[in-house]
Amino acid sequence: MSKHDNTAAVKIENLSFHYGDRYVLERINFEIPNGAFMGLVGPNGSGKSTLIKCILGLLKPQSGKVSFFGIPLNRFKKWEEIGYVSQKANSFNTAFPATVYEVVSMGLFGKVGLFRFLNHKHKQKILEAIETVGMTNYVHRNIGELSGGQQQRVFIARALVSDPKLLILDEPTVGVDAASVSNFYQMLKSLNEEKGLTLLLVTHDVGVMSDYVTHVACLNKQLHFHGNTKEFKEVSKDGFSQMYGHHVHVLEHHH
Numbered sequence: 057m058s059k060h061d062n063t064a065a066v067k068i069e070n071l072s073f074h075y076g077d078r079y080v081l082e083r084i085n086f087e088i089p090n091g092a093f094m095g096l097v098g099p100n101g102s103g104k105s106t107l108i109k110c111i112l113g114l115l116k117p118q119s120g121k122v123s124f125f126g127i128p129l130n131r132f133k134k135w136e137e138i139g140y141v142s143q144k145a146n147s148f149n150t151a152f153p154a155t156v157y158e159v160v161s162m163g164l165f166g167k168v169g170l171f172r173f174l175n176h177k178h179k180q181k182i183l184e185a186i187e188t189v190g191m192t193n194y195v196h197r198n199i200g201e202l203s204g205g206q207q208q209r210v211f212i213a214r215a216l217v218s219d220p221k222l223l224i225l226d227e228p229t230v231g232v233d234a235a236s237v238s239n240f241y242q243m244l245k246s247l248n249e250e251k252g253l254t255l256l257l258v259t260h261d262v263g264v265m266s267d268y269v270t271h272v273a274c275l276n277k278q279l280h281f282h283g284n285t286k287e288f289k290e291v292s293k294d295g296f297s298q299m300y301g302h303h304v305h306v307l308e309h310h311h
């Protein structure tokens with residue numbers, strides 16, 4: 057067994073972040089076990105996106121430490137192992153001149169270089185990733201002509217072509233109609249179970265999400281809960297105030 061198999065995919069130690077003199081994240085400690093599907097939930101402005109940016113090294117926390125697979129962020133080099141699909145990924149307008157195949161192939165440019173031709177193996181990989189997200193019938197369609205949910209699937213395929221070990225998704229269901237959200241989460245669950253991909257899903261969607269994930273973390277400036285789904289369901293039976301601190305109203309979504 058390699059060293060990576062038992063170390064956490066992500067470890068966050070005592071992380072604090074402030075914009076100016078306003079603390080947005082306070083002493084955050086948690087781990088995403090290798091192979092987990094973790095849902096990170098929290099109300100608007102609770103610091104979710106800021107935490108993701110700290111994890112990805114886009115923002116530098118004033119204190120604390122992040123590591124990937126046991127390697128501190130400042131020494132981590134294998135960025136192809138980390139896939140990221142941002143909140144605003146699905147904002148293509150209908151005139152955007154790229155097909156699903158072309159968008160997904162962009163996920164390989166880091167590996168093959170922008171101006172090198174894709175070989176047969178690369179093309180196979182692209183088609184495989186498109187199949188994994190259930191978009192084979194749309195390979196030659198323009199990305200701008202797809203629904204929000206379909207576009208998000210394509211962006212996930214783009215992140216998958218470089219074979220990441222960890223995929224981070226920031227609010228991927230924004231703009232996705234309610235009926236497609238469950239299918240979308242089911243697809244993520246299959247990626248986790250069948251391909252062993254570690255997933256961090258950031259969402260507002262406590263109710264639906266908790267039927268699919270293996271672990272939950274609840275953020276509201278501090279981490280108010282962190283555990284597996286069974287523990288989460290136990291704690292959330294009595295309402296959400298315990299997990300988010302007081303005076304927070306959380307909308308639960310029902311099927």
Ligand SMILES: Nc1ncnc2c1ncn2[C@@H]1O[C@H](COP(=O)(O)OP(=O)(O)OP(=O)(O)O)[C@@H](O)[C@H]1O
Nearest residue numbers: 075076080098099100101102103104105106107260
């Ligand atoms: N560049 C910035 N400068 C100053 N304050 C910021 C900046 N970006 C975010 N904030 C503030 O930091 C807090 C946390 O924001 P963040 O975007 O991390 O929350 P979030 O949980 O992702 O929210 P949402 O669910 O609404 O996307 C908010 O109060 C926000 O107004």
